[in-house]
Structure formats: structure tokens, C-alpha cells
Amino acid sequence: MNNVSFRAVGHRYGDRVVLRDVDLALTEHRIGIIGSNGGGKSTLARMINGLVVPTEGMVTVDGLDTRRQGRQIRRKVGFVFTDPNHQIIMPTVAEDIGFSLRRSSLSKQDREAKVATILERFGLAGHADHPTHLLSGGQKQLLALAAVLVTEPDILVADEPTTLLDLRNTRIIADTFAALDQQLVMVTHQLDLLDGFDRVLVVEGGRIVADGEPAETVAFYRGSVR
Numbered sequence: 001m002n003n004v005s006f007r008a009v010g011h012r013y014g015d016r017v018v019l020r021d022v023d024l025a026l027t028e029h030r031i032g033i034i035g036s037n038g039g040g041k042s043t044l045a046r047m048i049n050g051l052v053v054p055t056e057g058m059v060t061v062d063g064l065d066t067r068r069q070g071r072q073i074r075r076k077v078g079f080v081f082t083d084p085n086h087q088i089i090m091p092t093v094a095e096d097i098g099f100s101l102r103r104s105s106l107s108k109q110d111r112e113a114k115v116a117t118i119l120e121r122f123g124l125a126g127h128a129d130h131p132t133h134l135l136s137g138g139q140k141q142l143l144a145l146a147a148v149l150v151t152e153p154d155i156l157v158a159d160e161p162t163t164l165l166d167l168r169n170t171r172i173i174a175d176t177f178a179a180l181d182q183q184l185v186m187v188t189h190q191l192d193l194l195d196g197f198d199r200v201l202v203v204e205g206g207r208i209v210a211d212g213e214p215a216e217t218v219a220f221y222r223g224s225v226r
């Protein structure tokens, strides 16, 4: 697996400290991040692909520094936003996925085949020529995930990727994640999605307050809100 390293990381937005004293080596296959609203989970997740660079300390991914090697890191680390509108760019579903492959060296034919395969996998094959703005919220979320996975990133970071999904599509995403060979870091409020994860971090008030096996850390989090 990859090695995501946080060394003495802190972050502030203006005067507001939102993360402090974060030291982590993330090497496990599936890692969850949970905790109360505003605790700093998204900020932490965004640091992994350099969308947010720390105001203190250093984040590296396989030795690449997010502050100086952001472009290389973003090729390695795929990021799925909570709100798919942040990442859907093209007018139609197939074009949007094709756009993710614009820098690939594949032939046009291979590229189209790859787009078709991923559309099928995410139940979007019947929507290939559908205008993206007419998709339902859940379909948009599936499209956003498909558009990231088609690039085959080494690491997938997903920030609450199932918030807009119904039960069936949540299951599709959970199964997709369970079958991923890549390292996965997922922020979620849906604690049942963490079954089978290797490690869970609980983030509260800008600090990691629990870190370990899902059973223990989820129990800790549940206990802390009683």
C-alpha cells in the first residue's frame, strides 16, 4: 500500500485553528475518518491530495510533498467531493468520464471502451448521452466517482461519497469500495459503511481523538456523543 504521512501538521483558516498536532502514517488498505460536524475531517482529507496545504508541518504521499509536488500527487490521488457538482464538468455523462482520460495515451477506441465499461459498472450505461445537469443527485454522485475511478488512481480519497444516495446506490458504492485494490480513505457519517475497514480515525475539534480498529473507534465515537 501507499504511505500517506502527516508530520506535525496543523492548519488554520485565518486566525481559526482547525487542525493541530496531527502525526499519522496511513499505510492500511481502507481507512475511515469520522467525527462531529466541523471537526476537521474534510480539511484532513483534502490535505492528502494537496487541495489544502498545511499551514504547519508537512504532508507527503509516497515521499512526494503536497506543498511542492501537488500536480504529481493529484495524478496519484483521486478525490471525490461530497457535492458532485464540484467536479462534473462536461455536458453529457460519457463526455464527463471521457474528460478524465484526456491526458491518457490510450487510443480513441480504447478510451471509449473504458468509458463504456465504467458506465456499465455504475449503472449509468443507459445515461451515456444524458445531459449531466439533468441527472438526479445520486446519479451525479455515481458519475463523479466513476469519473475519478476511470483514471485508476493509486489512492482514492472520498469525502462523504454516499450522502445523496438511496439504499441501493449506497450498497453499490460500498461494494465498489470493498472491491477496490487501491488504498481508500473515506470520510463518512454512515458508520455502517466502515465494516471491513482496517483503521478508523476519529477527528474532533481539530485533533485525532481516537485511532484504531473500527469496532473500538466507532464505539468510542458513539460513546462520546451520548
Ligand SMILES: Nc1ncnc2c1ncn2[C@@H]1O[C@H](COP(=O)(O)OP(=O)(O)OP(=O)(O)O)[C@@H](O)[C@H]1O
Pocket (backbone or CB within 6 Å): 013, 018, 035, 036, 037, 038, 039, 040, 041, 042, 043, 044
Ligand atoms: N475554506 C475555509 N475557510 C474558512 N474556514 C473553513 C474553510 N473550510 C473549512 N473551514 C472551517 O474549518 C472547520 C473544519 O471544517 P471541515 O470541513 O474540515 O470539518 P468536517 O469535520 O469535515 O465537518 P462536516 O462533518 O460538517 O463536513 C470548520 O469550523 C469550518 O467552518
